[in-house]
Amino acid sequence: MLGRMPHSRGRMTQANLTLKLSQGEDDGRLTATVKSGSFSGTGSAWIGLSSLSAFADELGAFPVDPDRPPSFVAGAYKDGKLLEDREFIRITIRPLDRTGKLIAQVWLAETGFGLRRENPAMSQAVRVAFLVQYQALNDFAVALRALESGSTSSAELLVAIP
Numbered sequence: 356m357l358g359r360m361p362h363s364r365g366r367m368t369q370a371n372l373t374l375k376l377s378q379g380e381d382d383g384r385l386t387a388t389v390k391s392g393s394f395s396g397t398g399s400a401w402i403g404l405s406s407l408s409a410f411a412d413e414l415g416a417f418p419v420d421p422d423r424p425p426s427f428v429a430g431a432y433k434d435g436k437l438l439e440d441r442e443f444i445r446i447t448i449r450p451l452d453r454t455g456k457l458i459a460q461v462w463l464a465e466t467g468f469g470l471r472r473e474n475p476a477m478s479q480a481v482r483v484a485f486l487v488q489y490q491a492l493n494d495f496a497v498a499l500r501a502l503e504s505g506s507t508s509s510a511e512l513l514v515a516i517p
Contacts, residue, residue, distance in 0.1 A: 370485035372446065372461055372512040376502050378404070385429055387444045389461045389483045396481030398463030400429035400443040407503040407510075411496035414448065417489060419457060424449045425492075448492060459487040459512065487514050 370391035377384040385407075386399040406427065413425035425448045431441030445462040464480035491514055498510035 370459075370483070370514050372459065374499070374502060374510045375508060376407075378505055385444065387446070387461070387463055389463055389481065391483040391485045394481060394483050396463045396479075396483070398443040398465065398480075400431070402429045404503050407499045410446075411499040411503075414492045414496040414499075418455065419448055419450050421450050448487065451486065455489075457487050457489070457492070458484050459514075460484045485514055487512065 371389070373388045375386045375388075377386075382401055382403050384399055385402045386397065388397045389395060406429070410425065410427040416425060419425065427444070427446040428437060428442060429444040431438050431443075442462075443464050445460075447460045449458050449460065450456070451458040460482070461484070462480065462482045465478055491512060495510060495512040498507065501507040502510040
């Protein structure tokens with residue numbers, strides 16, 4: 356259970372990651388939005404639909420292996436390799452410590468156009484990290500599979516932060 360910190364005056368903030376999919380037959384455009392405290396951002400990329408269920412399978416690992424943490428990456432590929440400066444969505448779940456606490460690390464970037472496409476250093480990005488529990492990961496995995504199948508319009512990882 357999450358506790359309350361003295362300086363929070365009894366209020367808890369929320370952090371959430373929401374994924375939405377504009378689906379094609381075998382692929383789709385995934386849009387990710389993350390919010391945590393005063394930080395927020397949005398990134399999107401085309402993905403193969405099967406990558407969502409593969410990530411959902413990884414989220415089911417217990418305990419999370421620090422050497423092989425569940426990770427999802429989407430961006431622009433060439434010859435089957437992710438281009439270094441064209442990664443738009445990265446979600447990683449890692450153990451925070453030896454007590455079983457987990458941290459979600461989310462990195463989102465905009466797809467560049469014009470000057471930003473010519474010079475990736477001009478693009479915008481946000482990186483957010485927040486604590487997450489195994490049950491929230493299980494719920495997120497179920498939602499990811501539903502998103503892939505088209506039976507829901509979004510998948511959300513929602514947590515309360517003291």
